[in-house]
Amino acid sequence: MPIELTASQALGLWHGVSLDQVRHDDRDLTLRQMAILLHIYLVPPPHTVRGLAAELNVTKPVITRALDTMGEMGLVDRVRDASDRRNVLIKRTVGGALYLEKLGDRVREQGRKL
Amino acid sequence: MPIELTASQALGLWHGVSLDQVRHDDRDLTLRQMAILLHIYLVPPPHTVRGLAAELNVTKPVITRALDTMGEMGLVDRVRDASDRRNVLIKRTVGGALYLEKLGDRVREQGRKL
DNA sequence: TGCATTCGTTACGCCTGCGTTCCATTTTCC
DNA sequence: GGAAAATGGAACGCAGGCGTAACGAATGCA
Numbered sequence: 001m002p003i004e005l006t007a008s009q010a011l012g013l014w015h016g017v018s019l020d021q022v023r024h025d026d027r028d029l030t031l032r033q034m035a036i037l038l039h040i041y042l043v044p045p046p047h048t049v050r051g052l053a054a055e056l057n058v059t060k061p062v063i064t065r066a067l068d069t070m071g072e073m074g075l076v077d078r079v080r081d082a083s084d085r086r087n088v089l090i091k092r093t094v095g096g097a098l099y100l101e102k103l104g105d106r107v108r109e110q111g112r113k114l
Numbered sequence: 115m116p117i118e119l120t121a122s123q124a125l126g127l128w129h130g131v132s133l134d135q136v137r138h139d140d141r142d143l144t145l146r147q148m149a150i151l152l153h154i155y156l157v158p159p160p161h162t163v164r165g166l167a168a169e170l171n172v173t174k175p176v177i178t179r180a181l182d183t184m185g186e187m188g189l190v191d192r193v194r195d196a197s198d199r200r201n202v203l204i205k206r207t208v209g210g211a212l213y214l215e216k217l218g219d220r221v222r223e224q225g226r227k228l
Numbered sequence: 229t230g231c232a233t234t235c236g237t238t239a240c241g242c243c244t245g246c247g248t249t250c251c252a253t254t255t256t257c258c
Numbered sequence: 259g260g261a262a263a264a265t266g267g268a269a270c271g272c273a274g275g276c277g278t279a280a281c282g283a284a285t286g287c288a
Contacts, residue, residue: 003117003127003225010221011214013117014131015152022149023171030245031145035136038129049266057137059247064267069244086254086265100125107124111117144275163236173277178237183274200235200284 009114016110021103027073032058033066037075040090041100046081047090075099123228130224135217141187146172147180151189154204155214160195161204189213 005013021028029037035056040047049063056063067090070076074095081087119127135142143151149170154161157169163177170177181204184190188209195201 001123001228003119003123003228005117005222005225007215007218007222009115009117010218010225011152011156014217014221015149015156017128018145018149018152019170022146025171028145031132031142032136032245035129035132038125038132042125042129050264056133057139060266061247061268062245065245084255084265088266101121103128104121104124107128108119108121111119111124114115114117146275164234174236175238175277176275179275198235198285202236 012114013107013110016113017103017106020106020110027099029070030066032056032062033070036063036066037070037096038100040076041092041096045089045091048081048087049090052090070096126228127221127224130227131217131220134220134224141213143184144180146170146176147184150177150180151184151210152214154190155206155210159203162195162201163204166204184210 036052039052039055049060049067052063053060067076067078071078074093076096077091077093079089079091081089150166153166153169163174163181166177167174181190181192185192188207190210191205191207193203193205195203
């Protein structure tokens with residue numbers, strides 16, 4: 001179900017959410033970290049470091065470090081793949097789900113304000 | 115004219131735009147820089163360093179540095195206020211307008227894909 | 229005229245993310 | 259078994275943003 005936005009609405013929405021996020025500054029994620037987090041939660045598993053790097057068009061260490069940071073924040077979790085122990089599977093957490101739930105609310109709220 | 119989004123649509127939209135932005139990585143702005151840029155272009159002038167700092171709930175040097183960076187990118191411009199020479203007025207540029215136009219297109223495109 | 233106030237900027241030390249390169253572990257293939 | 263490939267991570271130096279604390283310039287006010 002497509003959403004049709006005017007140019008003004010599109011930028012207004014992005015503005016409102018960014019502003020809200022900056023003002024309340026809970027934990028600010030890099031745009032890259034945000035993209036990684038959303039990818040993990042919105043795209044069906046499994047997710048590996050290599051796969052994410054390819055998907056986002058960034059280098060592997062970028063993913064590793066993002067997982068370090070977001071792991072400490074409790075937003076994601078890492079588990080060794082039992083069937084191929086070279087792989088690391090990225091898993092979702094309750095904290096991450098809550099974080100994205102709040103983000104979604106922010107987007108919806110700003111959408112309503114347009 | 116409010117836009118009603120489901121939770122899934124809201125996150126999907128944010129995901130798509132973030133992903134697109136990361137992948138094409140022209141120039142990546144901090145969330146703060148993004149919020150400042152959008153504020154300058156969407157809220158009626160005049161804009162001062164002090165005003166933006168208060169509006170975004172950040173310190174003054176944050177604004178100064180963001181203007182330095184985005185100024186070098188050609189996204190904003192600074193002009194001394196003639197009537198009160200302590201003030202600096204932040205001006206829009208063609209480059210900034212083009213940048214935000216692209217961002218708006220990205221948001222609209224992702225909205226259509228929902 | 230003096231002096232306090234306001235405004236934007238700069239200086240400092242710190243922290244974090246970045247790309248490149250290299251490495252240990254594990255798997256695959258012969 | 260042993261060589262080669264694949265995977266995630268660590269080490270290195272670099273660049274840039276951060277908060278705090280100062281500063282010079284401009285203004286207002288007694």
